[in-house]
């Protein structure tokens with residue numbers, strides 16, 4: 001002891017080495033009090049007592065030692081906290097770890113079925129706390145290990161699943177909150193029924209399904225790909241079914257967590273400055289909500305609405321379906337006739353449906369699989385169980401097909417049973433398509449598509465003219481000019497790009513060139529031969545909605561020219577491809593700046609004010625000064641692009657509508673827009689006017705000033721959104737507190753207050769109370785006295801959103817999902 005003390009004082013470094021190297025085990029004679037810890041041999045993990053977040057309770061747990069982030073990976077007594085620091089951890093003579101409180105009561109224990117001569121408990125460098133015989137470090141012989149009883153964290157080396165022999169079931173359970181490790185509402189667990197898959201549940205309700213393992217990944221996790229951080233495996237045999245992953249470089253720190261709000265997340269530690277990088281989340285978007293589209297429905301996030309019926313199926317309850325309640329699902333248009341030779345329709349690129357009522361055989365081939373399904377009249381679909389090497393194995397489904405979705409990449413093939421008569425229809429149309437592609441020379445095909453496009457457009461416009469006062473955007477709102485064909489030609493005077501040119505410019509649409517995912521497809525960066533940089537919006541195939549938006553955008557923006565609108569350079573329609581080519585905006589979109597902690601530093605107040613004024617001028621041009629007079633309908637931060645000089649450019653005219661001079665408002669049953677930016681009268685009644693754009697502009701102004709999203713805004717003091725918060729501060733005369741911390745240095749308080757004031761005026765409940773864009777431009781340009789705003793119109797909007805889409809916020813109470821949505825107005 002004395003020697004040790006001397007060492008300790010003579011060399012701190014050495015003493016750290018010695019203490020940490022020495023104490024990674026507890027023997028029967030030892031115990032750990034609150035304040036003491038043991039550290040794994042390599043110093044990666046530490047075991048001891050801690051208090052999570054702002055809680056004062058004490059828990060026994062394991063956390064990272066080297067990166068000292070306070071990130072806890074395992075908690076022993078998660079549901080039985082200690083309320084003082086009297087806790088003691090002991091190892092009893094039978095090899096059971098016991099946690100005692102002040103009164104010597106056992107509040108937690110590890111239990112093992114066996115006992116050994118001289119048990120020790122050891123904390124391994126994997127983060128696993130094990131109890132074993134002193135002389136036996138074979139993992140097979142561990143008496144007990146914490147890896148068998150995970151909490152919310154799944155570490156490399158853990159087995160996540162079920163041991164069919166012992167019945168041991170390892171699964172994740174979320175914490176209640178970041179301050180409270182007690183058992184939360186969410187679990188992610190292997191379901192061994194049918195072809196095994198993972199279910200993420202809230203209580204007993206499934207919220208997300210990973211889908212079954214397909215040899216490469218879980219069918220519902222297309223972004224689980226080979227990577228440089230870890231390798232992953234799924235084991236399925238008579239004894240056990242589990243998923244596990246291993247680090248490629250053991251000095252990399254990574255963990256998978258089920259967050260308190262039910263999101264499965266992979267994190268990797270970067271460094272002290274950058275902290276944890278969110279590497280992957282299992283749930284990607286709304287389509288990942290379990291069974292969103294009901295039985296025989298299929299979800300495609302590129303479509304709007306996202307839910308559709310499988311081919312040959314129709315909504316079971318059309319009325320509900322039309323108001324975005326898809327839970328009723330779809331039913332067959334034509335009944336199956338098992339005796340008369342039903343067939344199968346192939347769906348490529350999907351997530352396999354729920355497999356709890358399925359059967360599988362890993363050695364059958366696809367042909368045998370099909371025959372097997374055909375023979376059983378209850379069999380509704382089949383697929384390969386393993387998609388590696390061209391596919392092998394067989395899964396059969398019985399009963400309804402639930403929770404199918406379509407993927408842009410990494411989906412797989414599903415074969416759905418159909419009545420023979422239905423099948424003919426789809427097969428022949430597929431064949432016709434094929435003939436067209438093969439027989440007709442490619443250039444000609446492009447030409448024909450173009451002609452069809454023009455004809456469709458003419459027809460549509462004629463139809464629309466009769467039906468609605470507000471058509472889709474077309475050239476010449478002026479009725480006299482409308483009769484002439486001239487305007488049609490003018491529509492297409494935009495340069496037509498060759499597909500090969502675009503393919504070359506974007507390096508064949510390589511992933512490294514992908515800038516993001518727009519409303520109707522991916523967006524790529526490209527460089528033309530001459531060196532001009534472009535952005536290419538590529539319409540996803542099969543996107544009905546996308547096609548309409550595509551046409552709308554071509555016709556709309558081609559006619560517009562303003563320094564605050566993004567410039568369309570041309571378009572491309574060839575093969576089955578449709579693309580829009582824009583000038584490239586090196587600084588991406590506004591939301592990548594204002595909502596990002598580090599990026600927001602780059603936008604000081606003068607720049608932000610410049611941006612606000614620029615957007616206002618762009619919008620004024622659309623509303624008043626352009627040839628078309630346009631309502632944008634989907635103004636939001638992600639649709640404001642920034643050029644080299646941080647000049648804002650309004651983009652994405654897929655939803656835009658033109659209107660006549662004497663019209664002030666119109667309505668639609670198909671409401672398109674983005675939650676958080678939609679005005680109440682538009683979201684609720686489908687009424688849109690220039691004033692609904694003004695509302696969105698107001699939201700945008702408050703977001704730019706505050707650096708916070710309206711939707712997803714969280715304040716510990718109240719449950720208001722950003723508008724409510726801004727209004728609250730305004731009434732208390734504390735508006736300035738809304739200012740984003742990163743612009744507090746650079747801000748001009750008068751301009752900031754004026755902007756907030758204008759923002760609040762723009763988001764008034766009644767459209768009539770909102771200023772026009774010309775007034776807004778004026779108000780922003782001077783320090784004139786402004787009318788007093790009233791309470792903003794957001795309460796209605798909020799209720800509406802909750803009713804129309806209970807999804808808003810499923811992932812996080814503060815959801816930041818600003819996808820453009822469509823639904824039918826509840827009128």
Ligand SMILES: *[C@@H]1O[C@H](CO)[C@@H](O)[C@H](O)[C@H]1NC(C)=O
Nearest residue numbers: 081082083084101102105107
């Ligand atoms: C601490 O918890 C024990 C039971 O575990 C209880 O009897 C005691 O009153 C609690 N003390 C405080 C200060 O809450």
Ligand SMILES: *[C@@H]1O[C@H](CO)[C@@H](O)[C@H](O)[C@H]1NC(C)=O
Nearest residue numbers: 088090100101102103104105
């Ligand atoms: C708890 O047990 C220890 C030793 O087993 C004993 O010294 C102590 O008095 C006990 N405390 C209580 C409150 O029973």
Ligand SMILES: *[C@@H]1O[C@H](CO)[C@@H](O)[C@H](O)[C@H]1NC(C)=O
Nearest residue numbers: 108109110111112113114144
């Ligand atoms: C471990 O404890 C649980 C209850 O906490 C009990 O159901 C189980 O049978 C115990 N296992 C063994 C091996 O003692």
Ligand SMILES: *[C@@H]1O[C@H](CO)[C@@H](O)[C@H](O)[C@H]1NC(C)=O
Nearest residue numbers: 117118133134135136137138
């Ligand atoms: C460990 O020691 C026990 C006796 O204490 C002995 O029976 C056993 O064979 C030893 N195991 C190993 C792996 O050395």
Ligand SMILES: *[C@@H]1O[C@H](CO)[C@@H](O)[C@H](O)[C@H]1NC(C)=O
Nearest residue numbers: 248249250251252253269270
């Ligand atoms: C593992 O990662 C560490 C730190 O990131 C690095 O220094 C080391 O070279 C890596 N080792 C291998 C084998 O890649």
Ligand SMILES: *[C@@H]1O[C@H](CO)[C@@H](O)[C@H](O)[C@H]1NC(C)=O
Nearest residue numbers: 360361362363364365368394
């Ligand atoms: C799976 O299919 C193969 C080939 O058809 C067959 O030999 C085998 O018995 C099947 N296994 C089961 C469990 O049905």
Ligand SMILES: *[C@@H]1O[C@H](CO)[C@@H](O)[C@H](O)[C@H]1NC(C)=O
Nearest residue numbers: 374375376377378379398399
């Ligand atoms: C089909 O399902 C029905 C009802 O679930 C059942 O009675 C029948 O036995 C099943 N037929 C086959 C061939 O499995």
